[in-house]
Amino acid sequence: MPQKSVINYMQKIVIKGNKELSGKIKISGAKNSVVALIPAAILSDEEVTLYNVPNISDTKSLLDIIKLLNGKAEYKDETLKIDCHNIQNIVVPEDLSNKLRASYYFMGALLSKYKHAEIYFPGGCNIGSRPIDFHIKGFEKLGAKVTIEGNKYTFDAEHLKGARIYLDFASVGATINIMLAAVKAEGTTYISNAAKEPEIVNVATFLNNMGAKISGAGTSEIKIEGVDRLGKGVIDVIPDRIEAGTYIIIGALLGKDLTIEGIIEEHVEALLSKLKEMGVNIKVKKNKILLNHPEKFNAINVKTLVFPGFPTDLGQPMSALLTQADGMSIFEETIYENRMGHIKYLQKMGANIIVNERTAIITGPTKLKGQAVEATDLRAGATMVIAGLIAKGTTTISEIGHILRGYENIVEKLTEVGADIKIIEVED
Numbered sequence: 001m002p003q004k005s006v007i008n009y010m011q012k013i014v015i016k017g018n019k020e021l022s023g024k025i026k027i028s029g030a031k032n033s034v035v036a037l038i039p040a041a042i043l044s045d046e047e048v049t050l051y052n053v054p055n056i057s058d059t060k061s062l063l064d065i066i067k068l069l070n071g072k073a074e075y076k077d078e079t080l081k082i083d084c085h086n087i088q089n090i091v092v093p094e095d096l097s098n099k100l101r102a103s104y105y106f107m108g109a110l111l112s113k114y115k116h117a118e119i120y121f122p123g124g125c126n127i128g129s130r131p132i133d134f135h136i137k138g139f140e141k142l143g144a145k146v147t148i149e150g151n152k153y154t155f156d157a158e159h160l161k162g163a164r165i166y167l168d169f170a171s172v173g174a175t176i177n178i179m180l181a182a183v184k185a186e187g188t189t190y191i192s193n194a195a196k197e198p199e200i201v202n203v204a205t206f207l208n209n210m211g212a213k214i215s216g217a218g219t220s221e222i223k224i225e226g227v228d229r230l231g232k233g234v235i236d237v238i239p240d241r242i243e244a245g246t247y248i249i250i251g252a253l254l255g256k257d258l259t260i261e262g263i264i265e266e267h268v269e270a271l272l273s274k275l276k277e278m279g280v281n282i283k284v285k286k287n288k289i290l291l292n293h294p295e296k297f298n299a300i301n302v303k304t305l306v307f308p309g310f311p312t313d314l315g316q317p318m319s320a321l322l323t324q325a326d327g328m329s330i331f332e333e334t335i336y337e338n339r340m341g342h343i344k345y346l347q348k349m350g351a352n353i354i355v356n357e358r359t360a361i362i363t364g365p366t367k368l369k370g371q372a373v374e375a376t377d378l379r380a381g382a383t384m385v386i387a388g389l390i391a392k393g394t395t396t397i398s399e400i401g402h403i404l405r406g407y408e409n410i411v412e413k414l415t416e417v418g419a420d421i422k423i424i425e426v427e428d
């Protein structure tokens, strides 16, 4: 009996560009917050509720781990109820942990709850080596012993004791993971040179709502007084400032009375100030931003930094905008060593960019032309969508799984404001 050939299909995004966009885009809950809040839920002995949870593949991947650990999760209309009082502390397997970076938050949460955790190295965007040495140093300072066998990490502690932990770099992940591991430790923990991103404040608020004693989140000095137990808790996931930034950049390029709704202005301040420097007219009213694209953009320099500096996650999308600026712009990426994967595709579309390691010299304005391109990681994928929206002709983006990991309903949201964009299935 001849083998039936299996036809694999893959999805691509197809965009017909160069159209003005008008109307409203509502921002979803923050990916980089919800991916920490879900693992944090296992610290509670009771049911917890998360509101404004984005329907993205990273949410699903983390709920798969919760279910593997025998936790209960009910997700409906952006509301997620999680009940972990019956969970079991079993190994988190590689095929689940390597789906995303944030699986590493189960290290801190399981260690905190059971003083034992076994989990494989996390996945995530290929934008640099991305070690987890700061996380491990923090866990060891609290009294954990770490064993590494291949890709598998085992954490054990007889006691977790409060400690003073200085971070060599203000790492988002290490700050949150140490907070998770320290909330139930004996005594008080201090994290110095802590990261200050808004997602850290959202996680600390959730833990405090469940009964933790954390102060100083959002500053570089965080204090955590250990408590015996955590109970019922609710939290609103903050709006996604990176999703918002992506649409604000699209609005700067193509907006004609385009409103981005549901933002927190302080969270996108670095971006707004750069756009004003470029000559973009921006009106902010409460949690809404109204955008109209200018005739021309001033060339500027952008350097990515930790919060409240210009976010690295908006660096790639910003470089697409800089291709339209009048003159030479210098873009510098300081957080990751390998976050320029999108440049070759912008060049393929006609952009004039010279790259030297982590610096890109972008000269414009250049008329981009639709091409077949690839999403090399999540934000590179968003950059291809932006480039496709401003390009003449048709752009086809492959590897869109990267994009769907972090942008809820991106095709629907853009279609609603007049973009010609769709997802197609093609034979692989």
Ligand code: EPZ
Pocket: 031, 032, 033, 035, 101, 102, 125, 128, 129, 130, 131, 132, 133, 134, 135, 136, 169, 170, 171, 172, 173, 174, 195, 242, 312, 313, 335, 336, 337, 378, 379, 406
């Ligand atoms: C978080 O990653 C975000 N991911 C990233 O967003 C974001 O780019 C990053 O913070 C910086 O803002 C999530 O929240 C899930 P870091 P994280 O620890 O925590 C080095 C996106 O597109 N480092 O602050 O992994 C590291 O290699 C993603 O949504 C160590 O050397 O970032 C990097 O160069 C991409 N050792 C720098 O520090 C460590 O133990 C910042 O990393 C930890 C980090």
